[in-house]
Amino acid sequence: MNHLFALVDCNTFYASCEKIFRPDLDDQPVLVLSNNDGCIISRDRVAKTLNIPELVPFFQVKARVEQLGCHVFSSNYELYGDISARVMAALAPYAAALEVYSIDEAFLQVRAKDYQAHGTAIKDMLWRDVRMPVCVGMAPTKTLAKLANRAAKKIPRLNGVCVLDTPQKWEWLLARIPTKEIWGIGSRLSERLKMLNIHNALQLARAEKKWLRKKFSVVLERTISELNGHPCLDLDLEPAPRKEIVCTRSFSYKITRLDELQQAIASYASRACEKLRMQQGLTQNIWVYLESFDRQVGYFNRQVVKALPHLSNDTRQISQVGQQAIAELYQPGLRYKKCGIGLLDVRTQTYEQVDLFNPQQTERSRALMTVMDNINHRYGKQTVQLAGAGIEPKWSMRREYMSPRYTTRWSDIPVVKC
């Protein structure tokens, strides 16, 4: 075998991040909530044994969770992002090539004499150096590596490492995996496959792929090839810049006033524009979204796309257009729960087409944005921001159980008492 793909996936990533700086919680149940403290999105190993469900609204289980003595945290993305970067950096020496697939997963291209030993070495290293528990799955294709990883998580005797390097090994596993669990097969597809009498991964692997391509899509055809050990998907080493940058949030309570909605849009526009400038991007089309829910009126959402006069990454300009748009969408008397802004058709500054007859973003505006970003990078987010975004606004999301930003704020650095 020339090389294998390895998928390294952190176990209960958010909950594990919270535990790194709280060794006192080692054997305690830990839960992490989504934005606005809405749902449970991560449960550590101990909480799972208590049968606390994932993806349920927190308020429904709050009483039980407290009774069981769970430690609850609001999501702390600054912390998780930083721990993720540590994990990825630590993995690099163990791979010929590495793809950061998500905040808690990486695909590696690995060559080793003994793959089992290599996987164990990766797992032990991440626990020793970052205090992050992971599982490792290895196989000749990414799709099989995903399934190997799932097996490593679910089958205790594998000790967190699963290598599928022969058809005998992966076919044994495929026969035991429902189609829904395959990477790229969601609930819709798996239902339709069931009607064709395809219930598990082995049945899919042995199905007629050309016919299924016609009936479904090329994606499914690739999945079938990958299940048979024929790689179709390579590592994505240099992720392409984003084509869309979206920022939407629910409010901590229902908003009724336009000026508060405009504050929110200004604040989300700032966030989106920071991301835009980070990838040296420009945008010309702005999407604005507004959602309300009211007992009497019911559910309602509206959206609009607005064009800027020219390509831009200026927070002030984009925020202003966003605020005009939200004013158009606004209807007095409704109670709003969520709004958002998206930057569409994002392109790179390098390829900007200069138009002789139309205005462009000025040098002055570019320079100002750079200064703003530098200050915020150095002294912390929102050191400089638009006045229109409001100062510590009441509507901003609930985060009642927030842990310190141990690794990204000087003021939050943990203190060791001897």
Place this chain on the structure above:
DNA sequence: TCTGGGGTCCTAGGACCC
């Protein structure tokens, strides 16, 4: 009172071109 947020890729169909 109360249910997250941010992405990508593919396809079908329409408009338009030569």
Place this chain on the structure above:
DNA sequence: TCTGGGGTCCTAGGACCC
């Protein structure tokens, strides 16, 4: 009696992922 063929670009919507 009989009405071409092939291609590109764009958009909306569906499906999927973490």
